[in-house]
Amino acid sequence: MREMKLQHYFWWLILLCTSLPARAALDIEITGAGEHQIPVAIVPFAGEEKLSQSISTVVSADLARSGLFRLVDPAGKAPHEPREVVYSDWAGVDALAIGNAEMQPNGRITVKFRLLDAVRQTELTGQAVSAKSDQIRAIAHRIADMIFEKLTGDAGVFSTRIVYVNRQGNNNRLVVADSDGYGEQTVLSANKPIMSPAWSPDGSHLAYVTFEQEHAVVYVQSLLTNQRVAVANFRGSNSAPAWSPDSRRLAIVLTRDGEAHVYLVRPDGSDLRQVTFSSGIDTEPSFSPDGQSLIFASDRGGSVQIYRMPIDGGEAERLTFEGGNNFSPRYSQDGKSLVFSNWNNGRFYIATEDFQTRQMQVLTDGGWEKKPSFSPNGKLILFATEVQGRGILATVSSDGRVKQKMFSQAGDIRDPMWGPFLKQ
Amino acid sequence: MKKLIISLLLVNLLAACASQQPKDMVGAGKGAADVDTSKSVKAAEPVAATSAANSTVTAPTPAAPVDPLNASNSILLKRSVYYPFDVSVVQDADKPIVEAHAKYLSEHANRKVRLEGNCDERGSDEYNLALGQRRADGVKKLLLVGGVKDSQVETVSYGEEKPKATGHDEASWAQNRRTDLNYNAW
Structure with missing residues (x-):
């Protein structure tokens, strides 16, 4: 049983104070x-x-x-x-x-x-x-x-937070909000695209990608001080940051030497080292909870599929075979399954796969469904979808039974990620 | 099946504590210092814009020759190449465009071009960023084969972040799968 401590509010108060509040109205539809x-x-x-x-x-x-x-x-x-x-x-x-x-x-x-x-x-x-x-x-x-x-018997996630990008015309905002979509805080506002926000495991930092320097650059920003560091600003595209479970490394994707490959780097930009060397595109890395493996999307076999490999290199094992292309894999917190976006017959679906049975389970009805991530208790999956041409947030329970759409009033919502439990 | 709608209005919960603009740290990590092209290239001025109106001397100013880049009916006015789905190789139909730009750039060593790769939205943002880079790098390779110097070419990928057309249909997607040759980036 998880022990709830009121000291958690310490983190809350700090996080809530890091940026300007925004007004928003939203409708939540549950099916x-x-x-x-x-x-x-x-x-x-x-x-x-x-x-x-x-x-x-x-x-x-x-x-x-x-x-x-x-x-x-x-x-x-x-x-x-x-x-x-x-x-x-x-x-x-x-x-x-x-x-x-x-x-x-x-x-x-x-x-x-x-x-x-x-x-x-x-x-x-x-x-x-x-x-x-x-x-x-x-x-x-x-x-x-x-x-x-x-x-x-499961820990609740109502006190956790989410991050996403809100795009309105040329304006892009990196937004942190409560898990129900309320209490929006703008972390960064830019007139260039913002992509791929990723929570640090303790919820104190965000890694993300922006085009403020005219090409994709990876930053890490503290939510406590608002200070940020350009972690990777090499020639070409710097993208797809993911945190290691101990917060000491980021997996990122660089094209500085040609094709997109996965590299490891410290959050201050030091100690860069390449981990994938395929002839294709390798991107969207996600660490296993024990920090020993990476899963990622790659087109090395022709279509885009999910692969897994040891963090220190070695052979990559293909994990997905069904459907057309599979993108954006993320590990579950217990390491037993992964969630990803499945492109099949003109639609994106949210799907999971159990590592043991290797069974793929499609959880949604399909549409423009991208960028899934598990809630920290593993019971829900947050993703981006589209209704009448507008990007919105949605969740589905990990058994596929309960679906929820969160309609915000302004802008296109993209690239969400569910944040961690806040502990000291 | 249950369906319920909760409609709620969010109020301002908090007073403003900090600005929306992050403070960039000076001296980011070692890796970050590797390449910074943005400052050095800004100094370069497009050639076509120079040497026109500032001479007060009696000697006649020679008329600036028309830059072939902008000559009417020139193939050089075509500044985009297009691709089929998930393909990054320049198609035969578009090769003459790239070859003409290669010839122009090799004859005008002071000109620079930025190749901007774009994709349709049928993929993840991150995969498309990589695919757009592959497209731009593919055009760069052809330019280098055509005699252009590496320093004249910069590549960037916008992935699916800057679509020209926003529909979820092949007509829109076809316009978005392209590499633009941009001479006005600096």
């Missing part, structure tokens, strides 16, 4: 449902009507988006303490959350909440969460994470 949806009731918390944002509403929306819960309407019943709960009122509900929110004299908000097992009539968990008054959504996401973990 499908988990095999066994857990019926839960989130009772509006006492005192939350005085806050600028209803905590129970955000918690409910988080749980609903996962597809694993059925939100039962409290229908006016409003217990806030365990002694106020009449369990016979909650037939058909497995669990209910109750609580209260209080503004402290120092301006902070403290939310006390309890999760009750409505069948056994016991308390499952209870926590007090405290944060600055402008962090109400963060408090709600943390509560949703605790409920999710208690009821499903």
Whole structure:
């Protein structure tokens, strides 16, 4: 069981302060449902009507988006303490959350909440969460994470963040946002293309590619200080950064010696070394969780397919055989599977493959679906798709059952990547 | 099947803490210092724009000869070559264009060209960046075979990032699979 620590908020506050906030409105459309949806009731918390944002509403929306819960309407019943709960009122509900929110004299908000097992009539968990008054959504996401973990056994990802590129005409913004798309922060704004953002394993840095210098250059930028370093600015195209699990190396792709090949480099740009030497294009590397292997896309065999090779070189093993071309592979956090974008008969699909069975599973209905990445608990896959000519974010559960589209109001969304759990 | 729509409006959660422009570190890593063409080439001026109006002397200024690059009906006015899907070899139909530019550049050693490779969107952004580079490098090889000096040619790939046409159809894709010969990059 993952231990939730409130010190995590330290990271939050720093991350949230690294750049300008942006206003955005979005619609979230959910289709499908988990095999066994857990019926839960989130009772509006006492005192939350005085806050600028209803905590129970955000918690409910988080749980609903996962597809694993059925939100039962409290229908006016409003217990806030365990002694106020009449369990016979909650037939058909497995669990209910109750609580209260209080503004402290120092301006902070403290939310006390309890999760009750409505069948056994016991308390499952209870926590007090405290944060600055402008962090109400963060408090709600943390509560949703605790409920999710208690009821499903898996860590929740509602408090994690995502990164993507928002393109509007010539303007490109590198954006970090909450996993539900809210709380957008612009990390970089440029009138040249921005591509391929990649989270460092601790969530403190982003690697990305921009054309600010008229060709593709790889940068690493700190989200704490906003300082950045050009990691690779060689002749040709410098692209496709991926972090090693220990943050000490990046895999990048250079064309300085001809065809695109994978190289390893330290995040300060030193200690460059080439790792692939094929006669074709090798790109989009992703490290295995143990740091010992790389998977990447290559056209060395004619069509573009996914290959795997040891980090120190050696023979590459072809992993994908089905469908037309396969792009953008990423390892799952447990190292047991990979997710990628499958191009077949004029459409891109999101697909996974289990390393053991070598079975490819197509998870989506197809469209312009690119750049998948796993949520840090491995349960969801975030990717870019297109609706009526506009790029948007979408997720699919890793079993393919629950799908979600997030419609933002302005610009084309491209190149998303789900960030890590924030730990110290 | 359940379908539910949650529509919510995001409010400003935070006060501004920092600017959107990152601070570039001085002295990036060793590797980063390897090549920086942007500053040195900016000084070069296009030849056609020089030596016209600033002489106040009595001697007659010779009329600037027409740059064959811009002569009407010249094949040199064609500045793009096109490719089939996932192909990076210059097609026979377009070879005369590249050969004409090779001849021009070898006869005008002070001119430079930037070859800009582009792709359609049927691939990942990163694969297409590599494919666009392969296309531009392929044209460069032909120019060098035609007698052009390496220093006259720069290649860049835009992958699928700068499409000329934005439709998801072959008519658009065909326009986007190309290498542009750009003489105005500096």
